[in-house]
Amino acid sequence: MNSLMLLNVAWVALRVNLLRSILTMLGIIIGVAAVIIMLALGSGARYEVDQQIKNLGGNVFIVFSRMRFMGGAQQGGTGQSLTEMDALAIENQIPQVTVAAPMVQSSGQVIYGNLNWAPSILGVDNKIYQAQSWSLAEGRTFTETELSSAGRVAVIGQTVKRELFGASDPLGQTVRINKVPVTIIGVLNGKGQNTQGNDQDDIVFMPIDTVRKRISGITLSSPKAVRSIVVQVASDRDMPLVEQELDALLRQRLRTTANDPPFRIRNLSEMVETRAQTMQIFNGLLAAVASVSLLVGGIGIMNIMLVSVTERTREIGLRMAVGARPADILRQFLIEAVLLCALGGALGLTLALGTTWAVEHFLGYTAIIEPQVVLMSIGFSALIGVFFGYYPARKASRLQPIEALRYE
Amino acid sequence: MQNAVMATLKVEKHYRMGEQVLKALKGVSVSIGQGDFVAVMGPSGSGKSTFMNMLGCLDSPSSGQILLKGTDVTRMSAAELATVRNRHIGFVFQQFNLLPRTTALDNVMLPLLYTAMPRAQARERAQHCLELVGLGKRLDHHPSQLSGGQQQRVAIARALVNEPDIILADEPTGALDTETGLEIMALFQQLHQQGKTLVLVTHEPDIAAFASRQLVFRDGLLLTDRQSSPLDAQQALADFRQHRLAEALK
């Protein structure tokens, strides 16, 4: 008997007990669906992380000043805060660094007409565009004069534009930021949400001095103090080296040997990946569900195949009487178990497709089902069929023809 | 003995029932020649079925030999025995033993599916055999859609399909009424006349009379082995119908 005929025999046998077959497949269906969903969410998270690293411009460190330098009274001695000069030194003295952009941070109300909005307000210079991969949708960047004379100008993100200006053109309009009149000179291209769900476009860029002197209104330890420095490295490979050099350089410049220096170096891609790890916990849970379900499903298959062998003992006897060899019977029941599992796998796949679609559309996760995962899951369920179907099939093949024929 | 299709040599079969040993066959030697039509008779429990299972290579003897065209089959593996049954032996059972939810044609094809024969050829042969037993118009019927006699005809077609050397039938008329039983016997006689070798078990002397040789078993032993000129089953069937008609008219 060739395999195609055996497949047909198996198909007929499964159809006769349709409901029973489907119930038997349930474990496999759930198991396979869980595996595929897990892998799809994993790939989706991976993709989002990659996307965000790309958004950040890749290969980026952020050096934070640990001084609460905007909080009025300083802790620690003077000269302990990072400054614009440190940014310049990083850029000039570490050859693998392509750009080091200083940044101060503030918050405040932006008022336009009778609308107001509270985005993050960042004091930057034009290096920020390269360091964080920003680009302009319209308008221009700051001029040298605006940067050196604390010009009352701002570049706004897409969210700010949408909230305050709607469809109208923001360029040349004047808004009030913490009561200071400021002219909009540019609009950034959107980046959307990051993996933590924060809106990256809810920002306003202003010249660094403008924020320091006009917006935050706080006396600083040093007139050139910054909150952080965004450091971009030429190549991924240089990241560990640059991290060491940054540490050494800043310790030297801030004259500190403390274990706990007044700055902190963060690798942005690492930060993003840390977030991605929460995803893995969820994934681990799904993996547990999947393996338990596959195991239970496999045992269910074995159970139903044993029932099937018993029910069809006379049929087995007859087949043996007319010439089926033990190997033929073994193959017949193995194929039946494999078909049962593979169908379960296919149904599980369908369930997974539906679920991932729902997760994408209603929960906003990215889920990516890769083609090899589809093949693998169906192949794997067939393998479960072989594994759990073997014992019942062997039992069938070892029946004595005369006893099988006489079976009541 | 030399041109025997099948022969048994001092075949014994013992069943162990706990402490006791039950001897179902106590040394049976029979030779069945080419073209024989043998009826196996005897009281219930005398070992007829056990003997048939030995001939059919469905069961192995406790001692003695079973020769198929001179070859001893008692030492063969399960797979080899399956091939022997497939090539050389056709079975007809009392309970028909057709596969349910399977068409008559597919039932008849079953033995051929365990050979290398191409499907189209197998189908053609199966159809031919069904026509031979008078069921050419019932190819696509399932067993549940056929009468008992028709089901037994399907089973006979299945026994014929791989042109076996010997056809074994254990009480083939046991589950049928008298008229249908006679029809089946007429069919067997027809096969016999075409040169087939047949062995059938029956309780009824009336049925055994259609065979040309009678074996009588008692207590696991072969009691008598005699030749006789067989009655004509076709004639018996005609007489039976005539008689029934006369009864009905009375």
Ligand SMILES: Nc1ncnc2c1ncn2[C@@H]1O[C@H](COP(=O)(O)OP(=O)(O)OP(=O)(O)O)[C@@H](O)[C@H]1O
């Ligand atoms: N599998 C078995 N285990 C134990 N004893 C058995 C088995 N098969 C048959 N026997 C015994 O062997 C003896 C012969 O049985 P067998 O079936 O050959 O009788 P039979 O002549 O065919 O009877 P019947 O006309 O009732 O069919 C009986 O006593 C029976 O109980």
Ligand SMILES: [Mg+2]
């Ligand atoms: Mg019997």
